[in-house]
Structures are given as C-alpha cells and as structure tokens.
Amino acid sequence: MFDFGLAGYQPCWLRGRNQLASRHGPRLQALAGRRLTRTWVVWDETADAWLADCPVVLDFDGERLEVNHQQRDLVSLTWNSIDLRQTPRWSVADQERKLGWRGDAPEAVAAAHGQQVAAVALLEWTGEDEARGSVAVGLRLASGWLTVYNALDENGLAFGPLDPAYQPPSPGLLRRSRPGPAGAAAGESAGRERRRTCLASSGAAWMWNRRPSSPT
Template sequence: MGISGFEPTFLVGLEAVREKHRTRLAKLGGRRLTGFALVRFVEDGEWFADCPVVLDFDGVQVDLCHWKLDELSIGWNTIDTTAVITDWEWAEFTPAWSSVDERLEPFVGRELREVCLLEWRPSGLDLADGTIAVEFTFDACRFRICNGLDENTIEVGDTHPDFVRHRLG
C-alpha cells in the first residue's frame, strides 16, 4: 500500500487476537485519544477503508486493519502518518493521511475507559460469523473498528446484539 511503517501481521479468530494483543490493548485504558488518521483520496475526500485506521492514545499509537473476510492486523507505534504514501497502484487517485472524520472527531480528548474485543456471532448463517472488531469505550459513548468484509468500518454508539463482548482485563 506504500504506507511507511505498515507491516501487517494478520490474525484470524478471537483467541489469536486476544493472545497477541490483550495486554497492550488493556493498557490503553485511562489514556486520552489525542488523535487519529485515516487515508482519504485527495480528489474527493473519500475514505479508503482498505487502509489502516491509526489511533493515538497519549503517544501510544495503535493501527487496526481488517483484510479479507476474517483477518485483523493490530500494530503498535509503527506507521508514520506524516510520510507521503508512495508506490500507489491506482494512478487516478492520490491517497493522503487525514485527521478528518465526523465519527471519530467527537472522541478526541476523551479518556478511554475500556477496550474490548467483539466477536460477531449471529443467530443465523452469516458470512461474517466469527469476525473480530475492536471496541473503544469512553464515558457515555463508544466506537468500534469492524470488519466490513475485506475492509474496515467504523461504528459509533450501541453495539449490535449479535456481537459477543470479550473483556481484556
């Protein structure tokens, strides 16, 4: 993707993600969200949801990226969001890091209370069954970075009842 420092390690399933990242995710509690970065296209401002979502909690940077139908990579303090994105394969679009997003902006400056892993477990057949989302809970609000079936999605507010919450602490 031409993103400086982005070297994803994709994991599949709750246990793999929990085993690798439980401690570091849990330690984010008590920190303030001080910034975020998403990749948007310069031409139209559209979010390119295939690229990682980068969150900064008082200097601890976590990047989250969903890929394929069930893979999640979580990285720590590796992506340089000040660097120009290079080696881009779609010549008609110009990607750039942006700190503009109406869903995430209201959370900046707030203290994080808890991070949970969410596992999608619907009652019926569902292609997304077993996918993992990461939920960030603040005082009276929350957002999730979810698998949008081969890309990231950002959801704000109440958690869908088909998610099973797994606390990390």
C-alpha cells in the same frame, strides 16, 4: 505483503480473538485509562471519500494502535509503525488517485477525541451473516463505543451503542484473569494499575476495564 507504500508498516494478519489476545492483550489492556487523543484514516481526495481498505490509526497519549481488516475474518494490529508524514499509495498502477491522512473524519469519531478509554474489548461478531466470527476492536468511551470492525474485506467504523450481535460481557460473567508463569511478572505489574477481565463463559468478547480509583 502489501504495505500501502508506508515504509516500516508490516501488517500481521491474525484470526480470532484468542490469537489477538495472546499477541496483543497486554498492550490493549494498557490503553484502558488513557485518552483517545487523535484518530487518522486515509482519505481519497479524488473521490472525497474514506478509503476503508487502508489502516485506521488511533493515538492514545502517544501510543498508536494501527488497525486493519481484510477478507472476512482477518485483522492486523500493529503499534507505532506508521509515519503519518508519508503519503499512502493504493497501488503502483494507480497513480491518479490522490491519497492523504485525515484526522477530522469521520466526524462522529473525531468528536470523541479527548475522551478517556473506560474499557478495551476484542468483540466477536455473532450475527447470522458473512461476517460471523470476525473480530472487532472496541473502545468504551464516555459518549459510547467506538468500534473498528470488519466490513467484509475492509474496515468499518461505528460510534454509539454497541451492536447486540457482539454480545458484550455483563458484570456477572466477568472474572479476573490469571497470568501464566511466563507472563506472571508482567501481569502482576500491570495489575497494580488496571484490572484485566475476560468473559468467563465461551462467549464472544475479551474486555479490559480501567481500574477504579482507590478511595482516599
């Protein structure tokens, strides 16, 4: 398992939104309502370019989500495991490449820092291309969607309107989820703070919305 020379980072590769939601759903749900305070990518200082093979780190008021994609449909989500004081390494053989973390790139993503997360979604790509079936992590912010997606064996970042190939859920297709017996207590506790919704048909997204404030 390649960890980019980052002690403590152990990517766990999953495939499909059901595996991701089963393993990470409650923690993704808990991000709704938080602020996206910072993001970091690995920068190749030698080439002056983003090294998209390395994990993308997103910070939400101290809760850090680490996203990485590989092959055509694998994605790893990890939490609070990367020490950003460590210098990433691409390979033992490649000693000339100088890498470091940047929190101000890409500019469109950095411009979203400080915005509140209105919804978190696991979005399945339905386009007629090689990426079909891959799953992206989407954050709905005030100024648009931030999407960390599979760019065919590396990460891609998009900011703005959601690509229609993701088929975002519409209000008419959403229903409240019901936690099973094992997760009932956790689901009831989380439900007091946020509403979890998922696509009721066999469509392509799981989405958790921030619960609207109660009228006073």
